[in-house]
Amino acid sequence: MKSKIIAICWTGVLTAIPLCAQSQYPFQNPSLPAEQRITDLISRMTIQEKIDCLGTDPSVPRLGVKGTRHVEGLHGLALGGPGHWEGRKGETVIPTTQFPQSRGLGQTWDPALLEQAAAVEGYETRYAYQSPKYHRGGLVVRAPNADLSRDPRWGRSEESYGEDPYLVGTLAVGFVRGLQGGSLHYWQTASLMKHFLANSNEDGRDGSSSNFDTRLFHEYYSVPFRMGIEEGLSNAFMTAYNAWNHIPMAAQPVLKDVVMKDWGFNGIICTDAGALTNMVTAHHYYPSLDKAAAGALHAGVNQFLDKYKQPVQQAYDEKLITDAEINENLRGVFRVMIKLGMLDPASMNPYASIGSDASKGDPWDWADHKALARKVTDESIVLLKNDGSMLPLDATRLRSIAVIGPYADKVLLDWYSGTPPYSISPLEGIRKRAGAGVDVQFATGYDLDAATALAKKSDLAIVVIGNHPTCNAGWAKCPLPSDGKEAIDRKSLTLEQEEIAKRVYAVNPHTIVVLNASFPFTVNWTAQNIPAIVEMTHNSEEEGDGLADVLFGDYNPAGRLTQTWPASMDQLPPMMDYNIRHGRTYMYFKGKPLYPFGYGLSYTSFAYSKLKVSTSKLKAGESVVVSVEVKNTGKRPGDEVVQLYVTHLGSQVERPLEELKGFARVSIPAGKKRMVKMPLKASNLAYWDDATQKWVVEADQVAIKVGSASDNIKLQKTIEVTK
Numbered sequence: 214m215k216s217k218i219i220a221i222c223w224t225g226v227l228t229a230i231p232l233c234a235q236s237q238y239p240f241q242n243p244s245l246p247a248e249q250r251i252t253d254l255i256s257r258m259t260i261q262e263k264i265d266c267l268g269t270d271p272s273v274p275r276l277g278v279k280g281t282r283h284v285e286g287l288h289g290l291a292l293g294g295p296g297h298w299e300g301r302k303g304e305t306v307i308p309t310t311q312f313p314q315s316r317g318l319g320q321t322w323d324p325a326l327l328e329q330a331a332a333v334e335g336y337e338t339r340y341a342y343q344s345p346k347y348h349r350g351g352l353v354v355r356a357p358n359a360d361l362s363r364d365p366r367w368g369r370s371e372e373s374y375g376e377d378p379y380l381v382g383t384l385a386v387g388f389v390r391g392l393q394g395g396s397l398h399y400w401q402t403a404s405l406m407k408h409f410l411a412n413s414n415e416d417g418r419d420g421s422s423s424n425f426d427t428r429l430f431h432e433y434y435s436v437p438f439r440m441g442i443e444e445g446l447s448n449a450f451m452t453a454y455n456a457w458n459h460i461p462m463a464a465q466p467v468l469k470d471v472v473m474k475d476w477g478f479n480g481i482i483c484t485d486a487g488a489l490t491n492m493v494t495a496h497h498y499y500p501s502l503d504k505a506a507a508g509a510l511h512a513g514v515n516q517f518l519d520k521y522k523q524p525v526q527q528a529y530d531e532k533l534i535t536d537a538e539i540n541e542n543l544r545g546v547f548r549v550m551i552k553l554g555m556l557d558p559a560s561m562n563p564y565a566s567i568g569s570d571a572s573k574g575d576p577w578d579w580a581d582h583k584a585l586a587r588k589v590t591d592e593s594i595v596l597l598k599n600d601g602s603m604l605p606l607d608a609t610r611l612r613s614i615a616v617i618g619p620y621a622d623k624v625l626l627d628w629y630s631g632t633p634p635y636s637i638s639p640l641e642g643i644r645k646r647a648g649a650g651v652d653v654q655f656a657t658g659y660d661l662d663a664a665t666a667l668a669k670k671s672d673l674a675i676v677v678i679g680n681h682p683t684c685n686a687g688w689a690k691c692p693l694p695s696d697g698k699e700a701i702d703r704k705s706l707t708l709e710q711e712e713i714a715k716r717v718y719a720v721n722p723h724t725i726v727v728l729n730a731s732f733p734f735t736v737n738w739t740a741q742n743i744p745a746i747v748e749m750t751h752n753s754e755e756e757g758d759g760l761a762d763v764l765f766g767d768y769n770p771a772g773r774l775t776q777t778w779p780a781s782m783d784q785l786p787p788m789m790d791y792n793i794r795h796g797r798t799y800m801y802f803k804g805k806p807l808y809p810f811g812y813g814l815s816y817t818s819f820a821y822s823k824l825k826v827s828t829s830k831l832k833a834g835e836s837v838v839v840s841v842e843v844k845n846t847g848k849r850p851g852d853e854v855v856q857l858y859v860t861h862l863g864s865q866v867e868r869p870l871e872e873l874k875g876f877a878r879v880s881i882p883a884g885k886k887r888m889v890k891m892p893l894k895a896s897n898l899a900y901w902d903d904a905t906q907k908w909v910v911e912a913d914q915v916a917i918k919v920g921s922a923s924d925n926i927k928l929q930k931t932i933e934v935t936k
Contacts, residue, residue, distance in 0.1 A: 238253060238254070238257065238276070239253040240253040240254035240257070240276075240556065241277075241556065243556070243557040243558065243561055247548060247551050248544075250547075250551065250556065251544050251547045251548065251551070254273075254276070254278065254547060254556075255540050255543055255544070255547070257276060258273060258276070260529065260536065260539075262275065263536075263539050263540070263543060264522055264525050264526060264529070264539070265522070266280070266543055266546060267515060267516060267517055267521065267522075267525060267539075267542070267543070267546075268516065268517060268521070268522075269282050269283050269351075269353075269483070269516055269518065270282050271516075271543075271546045271547065271550060278555075278556065279555060280546075280550055280555060281342070281351045281352040281353060281550070281553060281555060282350070282351030282353065283351050283353045283354070283355055283405065283483075284298070284338060284350045284351045284352075284353070284354055284355070285298050285354075285355050285356070285629050285631075286334050286338065286354040286355060286356040286392075286631075287314075287315050287355075287356050287357065287358055287372055287629045288311065288312040288313060288314055288315055288317075288318060288330075288356075288629075288630070288752060289309055289310050289311040289312050289334055289337075289630065289631050289633075290309040290310075290334050290337050290338045290341065290350070290354075290631055291309070291629055291630060291631035292306065292307035292309060292341060292349060292350055292631055292632070293306030293307060293308065293309075293631050293632030294626050294627075294628075294629070294630040294631045294632050295626050295627070295628055295630065295683050296628045296629060296630070298629075298631065299349075299632075304349065306632045307341055307347055307349060307350075307631075307632075308575075308577055308631070308632050308633060308634035309334075309337050309341070309577050309631045309632070309633070309634070310333055310334070310337060310576075310577045310582045310583075310585075310586055310633070310634070310754065311586070311626070311630055311631055311632075311633040311636075311752055311753060311754045312330050312334075312586055312589050312590070312752070312753055313589060313590055313593045313749070313750045313751070313752055313753040313756075314371045314372070314627055314682070314731060314750040314751055314752045315357065315358055315371065315372050315373060315374055316362075316370060316371050316372075316373060316374070316375070316731060316732070316750050316775065316776075317589075317590075317593035317749065317750030317751075317752070317753070318330070318374060318384065318388075318589065318593065319373070319374030319375045319380070319381070319384055319775040320592075320593045320594075320595055320750070320772040320773060320774065320775055320813075321589065321592040321593050321772060321878070322380070322772075322773050322775075322854045322876055322878050323592055323878045324383050324384050324386065324387030325387065326387075326588070326589060326592060327384050327387040327388045327391065328387040328388065328390050328391035329391060329585060330388075330391065330585060330586075330589050331356075331357075331387070331388040331389070331390070331391025331392045331404075332391040332392070332394065332401070333391075333576075333582050333585055334354070334356075334391070334392065334402075335354070335391060335392040335393070335394060335401040335402040336401065336567060336576060337576050337577060337582075338350060338351075338352060338354055338392075338401075338402045339352065339401055339402065339564050339567040339568065340567050340568045340575070340576050341568075342568070343565070343567055343568035343569070344567075344568030344569075344571070345568070345571075346568075346571065346575075347568075352400075352402045352403060352553050352555075353402070353403045353405050353449060353481070353549070353553075354392055354402045354403065354404060354405060355405045355407055355451065356388065356392065356404060356405070356406075356407075357374070357384070357385045357388040357389065357404070357406060357441070358372040358373055358374075358406070358407055358408070359381060359382070359385045359406045359407070359409075359437035359438050359441055359450075360372070360373050360407070360408055360410075360411075360412050360413055360437075360453075361373060361375070361376055361377075361378060361381055361413065361433065361434060361437065362375060362376050362413060362732075362775075362776050363376055363413050363791070363793055363797055363798055364413060364414075364785060364788060364797065365703070365706060365732050365733040365776060365777075365778070365779065365785075366697070366702050366703045366704075366706070366782075366785070366788055367413045367414060367415065367697070367702060367703075367732075368415040368691075368697030368698050368699060368700070368701050368702045368703060369413075369415060369697075369698070369699055370697070370731060370732035370733075370776070371627055371682060371698075371731035371732065371750065371751075372629065373413075374437075374775060375775025375776050375810075376775065376776045376777065376798045376799070376810065377775065377798070377799070377800075377810065377873050378432075378433050378434075378436035378437055379436065379872070379873050379874060379875075379897075380775060380873055380876070381436075381437040381775075382436050382437035382439070382440030382441065382444075383440065383876075385406065385437045385438075385440060385441045385445065386440050386441055386444045386445035387445075388404070388445075389404040389406070389441050389445030389446065389447045390445055390446075392404040393445075393446065393447075394563075394564065396563050396564070398561075399552060399553070399554045399557075399561075399562045399563060399564060400552045400553055400554075400564075401564045401567075402553070403447075403448070403449050403480075403481070403549050403552065403553055404441070404445070404447045404449065405447075405449035405450060405451060405481060405483065406437075406438060406441050406447050406449070406450040406451070407450060407451035407453075407485075408451050408452065408453035408454070408462075408485060409435075409438055409450050409451065409452050409453060409462060409468075409472075410423075410430075410434050410435055410438065410452075410453060410457060410462060410467075411423035411425070411434045411453070411455065411457055411791055412453035412454065412455055412462075414455070414702060414788060414789060415697070415698075415699060415700050415701050415702045416701065416702045416788075418453075418454045418455055418700075419454055419487075419491045419494075419495035419496075420456075420491060420495030420496045420497070421454075421455050421456070421789065422455060422456040422457070422458065422459045423455050423456070423457055423458075423789075423791045424457075424458050424459070424791055424792075425457075425458075425791045425792050425793075426792075426903060427901065427903050427906075428866075428900065428901045428903055429791075429792065429793065429794075430457070430467070430901075431901035431908075432900065432901055433793060435471070438450060438472075439476055442472070442476045442477070442478050443476055443477070447480075448478065448479065448480030448481065448545075448548065448549055448552070449480045449481035449482075449483070449549055450478075450481075450482060450483070451482075451483045451484070451485055451518075452465070452468070452482065452483070452484055452485060452488065452514065453485065454485050454487075454488055454491060456496060456498070460498070461488070461491070461492045461496045461498050462488075463484045463485075463488045463489065463492060463508075463509045463512065463514055464492060464498065464499075464505070464508040464509050464511070464512045464514075465512060466512060468482060468512045468513040468514075469512065469513050472513075473513060479544070479545055479548060480545045480546075480548055480549045481515060481516055481545055481546055481549050482512075482513050482514050482515055482516070482545065483514070483515075483516040483517070483518060484509065484514055484516070484517050484518050484519060485518060486518040486519065487518070487519055488518070488519065489502065489505055489506060489509060489517055489519040489520075489521055489524065490502065490505075490519055490520075492505040492508070492509075493505050501524075502523075502524035502527075503524045503525075503527040503528040503531060503533060504528070504533065505524065506521060506524035506525045506527075506528045506533075506534075507528040507533035507534045510525070510528070510534050510538060510539065510542055511534070511538070513542065513545075514542070515542035515543060515545050515546050516546065575634075577633075577634045578634060583754075583755070586753060586754050586755045587755040587758055587759055587762070589753070590749075590753040590755045590756060590758070590759030590760075590762075591759050591762050591763065591768040591770075592771065592772060592852075592878075593749060593750060593753075593759070593772050594747060594748070594749045594759060594760065594763045594768075594770050594772045595747070595748040595749070595770065595772035595773060595774055595812075595813045595814075596746075596747055596748075596763070596770040596772075596813060596814040596815065596816075597728070597740070597746040597747065597748050597808060597812075597813075597814065598740065598743065598744070598745055598746040598814070599744075599745050599814055599816075600744040600745065601744055603723070603725065603744045603745040604725070604745045604747075604763075604764060604766070604816070605763075605764065605765055605766025605816060606673070606764050606765050606766070607765075608646070608647050608648055608650070608651055608765060609650075611647065611651050611672050611673060612650075612651065612652065612672055613651065613652040613653075613654070613670070613671040613672050613673070614643065614647060614651055614652070614653045614654075614671055614672065614673045614674075614675060615654055615655075615656065615664075615667045615668045615670075615671035615673070615674045615675070615717075615721075616639065616640045616643055616644075616653060616654070616655045616656075616675050616677065617655070617656045617657075617658050617664045617667065617668060617674060617675070617676050617677070617713060617717055618639075618657070618658055618676055618677030618678050618710070618713065618727075618729075619657050619658055619659065619678075619710065620677070620679075620681065620729070621638065621639045621640050621655065621657075621675075621677035622638050622639075622640040622641075622655055622657075623638050624636035624637070624638050624751070624752065624753070624754065624756045624757070625681055625682050625683075625729075625751045625752070626682065626683075626751070626752055627682035627683060627698070627731070627751060627752055628682070628683055628698060628699055630752050633754035634754070635754060636754045636756065636757075637754065637755055637756060637757035637758045638756065638757045639675075639677050639727065639729070639756065639757045639760050640653070640655050640757065641757045642756070642757025642758045642759070642760050642761035643675060643757065643760070643761050643764065645757075645758075645761065646758075646761035646762075646764075646765050646767070647765075654667055654671070656668075658676075658678075658710070658713040661712075661713065661716050664713065664716070664717060665716050665717060665719070665720045668717040668720050668721045668724070669720040669721055671721065672723065673721075673723045673724075673725070674717050674718075674721045674723065674724045674725070675724075675725045675727060675764070676713055676714045676717050676724060676725070676726050676727065677727040677729055678708065678710035678711065678713055678714060678726065678727070678728065678729070679708070679710065679727075679728050679729035679730040679731075679734075679751075680693075680695065680696050680697075680708075680729075680730055680731050680732070681696065682698065682731050682751050682752070683698055684696045684697075684698055684701075688700060689701050691703075693709055694707075695707055695708055695709060695734065697731075697732065702788065703732070705782065706733065706734055706735040706779065706781075706782050707734070707735055708728075708734040708735075708736050711734075711736055711738060711739055714726050714738075714739050714743060715738060715742075718742060718743060722744070723744075724743055724744070725743070725744075725745045725746070725747065725764070726739050726743045726745070726746045726747070727746075727747045727748075727749065727760065728746065728747070728748040728749070729749055729750070729751060730748060730749075730750065730751075731750060731751060732776075733776055733777070733778035733779070733807075733808075734778070735778075735779065735780060735781055735782065735807060736807070737780060737807060740807055740808075747760070747763060747764065747770070748772075748774075749772075766816060766849075769815055769816045769817060769849050769850065769851035769852065770813070770814070770815060770816070771813065771815055771851060771852035771853065771854060771878065772813050773811050773812060773813040773854045773856075773922070774808055774809070774810060774811060774812045774813060775810070775811075776810065777798060777799045777802055777806050777808075777809060777810050778806055778807045778808035778809075779802075779804070779806055779807060780804065780805060780806060780807040781804075784796075784802070784803075784804040784806075785797070794867060798810070799811075799870075799871065799923045800869030800870060800871060800872060801869060801870065802870075809922055809923050809924040809925075810922070810923040811854070811856050811873075811921070811922035811923045811924075811925075812922045812923075812924070812925075813854070813922070815847075815851045815852075815853070816847070816849050816851060817845055817846070817847030817848065817849040817850070817851040817883065818845075818846045818847045819843055819844065819845055819846060819847075819851075819853045819881070819921065820843070820844045820846045821841055821842070821843055821919065821920070821927035821928050822841070822842045822844070822928075823840075823841065823842040823888075824839070824840070824841045824917075824919055824928035824929070824930055825839070825840045825841070825930075826838075826839050826840075826917055826930050826932055827839075827840075828932070829932050829933060830932065830933045830934075830935060831893075831895050831898075831915075831932055831933070831934045831935070832895065832934075832935050832936075833895050833896075833910040833934075833935070833936050834895060834896075834910075835894075835895055836892055836893060836894040836895060837892070837893050837932065838890055838891070838892055838893070839857055839875065839890070839891045839892075839893055839917055839919065840888055840889065840890045840891075841855065841888075841889050841919045841927075841928060842886055842887070842888050842889075843855060843879065843881060843886065843887050843888075843889055844881070844884075844885070844886040844887075845881040845882060845883050845884060845885055845886075846884075847883060848883050849883055850880065850881065850882045850883050851880070851881065851883075852878055852879065852880050852881075853878075853879055853881060853921065854876060854877070854878045854879075854921065855876060855877045855878075855879060855889045855891070855919065855921070856873060856875075856876045856919070856920055856921065856922065856923070857873070857874050857875035857876060857891045857893065857917070857918070857919055858871040858872060858873055858874065858918040858919075858920070858923065858926070859871070859872050859874050859893075859898065859915050859916065859917060859918065860872075860915070860916040860918065861898075861913055861914075861915055862913065862914040862915065862916060862931065863913050863914050864900070864911060864913055865911060866900055868900070871918065871923055873923075874893055874897055874898075875891035875892070875893060876891070877889050877891060893917070895910050895934060896908065896910065898910060898913075898915060898934060899911075910934065910936060911934070911936070912933075912934060912935050912936055913933075913934045914931055914932075914933060914934075915931065915932055915933075915934050916929050916930070916931050917929060917930050917931070917932060
């Protein structure tokens, strides 16, 4: 039976069919249902073409199908940077807008702002891919990282939004939505979340197992991924290197049993680089690569970041996998390609014209993209201490400032960063904001005598200390025990550079410490002695301007910590203990932390009053609205991050001490009030019952707590929950 010829004409750079051509096959007809098109396309592919499409380039040249590759983009499109993500050897770096590290994005507590940042990243990704000037990269963006930073020793803490599943999930949803855009039918880019699941140790990660019960799977580790899929509509994710309960994630039955069956996921499941081989050589889960490939395909994997073709072909030849199984897996890949418009006329896709107009210049040079990078940086900065109102600074009262720190004159980029078009260092930002009337001088601090001499003769000393995000060393190498990164965990939380702060403070009590950090440090001496402390993360192209905005009061800081800062490493359970009930995260932490989850100060003050819950009895399947009046009682406008926690008072199973269930970052003018409303569903109070394999909303008394941090609850009420 001959195929019908469908006449379609269009223009654009993404189409798989020549301009003003006739559609030869049903899969080329955008008016047909997606599933029908995919069935037709796969039916026309050879087994070799199908295996080829199990990599990250699902193109079928013989049929005119052009797929799209992956790019990195945790906090800005990466087509450069320390990881050399620019592409094939010899290709030039493409500069792109760079925001603060993911940890810094988390510290904004502002999902709407993350959506804006991700939308800029998605636009620049389309632009780099479609613009005739570049035509580089891909449209599947490996972001956000939905892993939870359950332990501050984790070397990749910088990639996580935080330790709380609701917070991380809410922020991940915002980032997914920004990347994918607001069109009903097409995506600007595809958000590929990583790394599923419980991936928070680097040492031994190739063959380690994260062991915990299914309650923690459902209530903690999987929450951000589920929210990203169900609420953000992400339809792609990467599996982690590790195993869960001794089954490698690339072959875990939970991929089909929960993610697909329960959450409705049906898109791309990609392995991490080398994970196929690891299942044989590190996990020792399979005796050979062909059996490992079959195991991954049976679990639902449909894209490999590995040398997979020979093992898959061998598994097929040995009938370990069938043509029908490969077909079913490939459907997920082509669902994503259709959402990206790869099989459709460009005239139908609202994102297909991005990059076609060169008159405006490259988007990373646009003023609004730069302004957004600065706003995100401003919002990410946390004020940890401000004794005697030392901050904000008044440049008219200063004659000299000493800026001291090994990297204070640089913006340090992490492994997953791109190359920014420009960067403003802390030194440059301070010098620019202080103005010509203030003498701003710099010392690295490597020579402590020179640094203290400079500090002693200056009105003010600003000490910028922290970590180097790539450890300034080769792969899996970190000379300092307190440093960490991908492939290596931290062996200490003690900041070696704190000695610089001690020496400077000894000669100049007017000292401010800026912690420029990828993870928590046990800076107990600094916390006790230095009068003013500001914390921020690396990587933003506007790092120095954002810091200056906060130091000089042009922006009132309102960033909040997203991870518990322990006072000592002795307060932490063993690194490989993944059962957080053993004292991990603010939910189960048993000691007094240096800084608690949700903590952060302001240049103004806020008063909470009139806490109301819309009903005193909450039934399963229903919801309540929690409202509280917040007044700015100071003299400066500012943002407050209102946080809603719950505590179960009579649960029949072990529950956290507190759980974040709502938050809102609100701007309030000086002297003004704002009524803040936060919804709370009964389903968000449920626990997972292992015996019935169901969520259970139990009859219970639940304390509703509202405050400015996990340890600073202002008001609370108790409600009754009924089945």
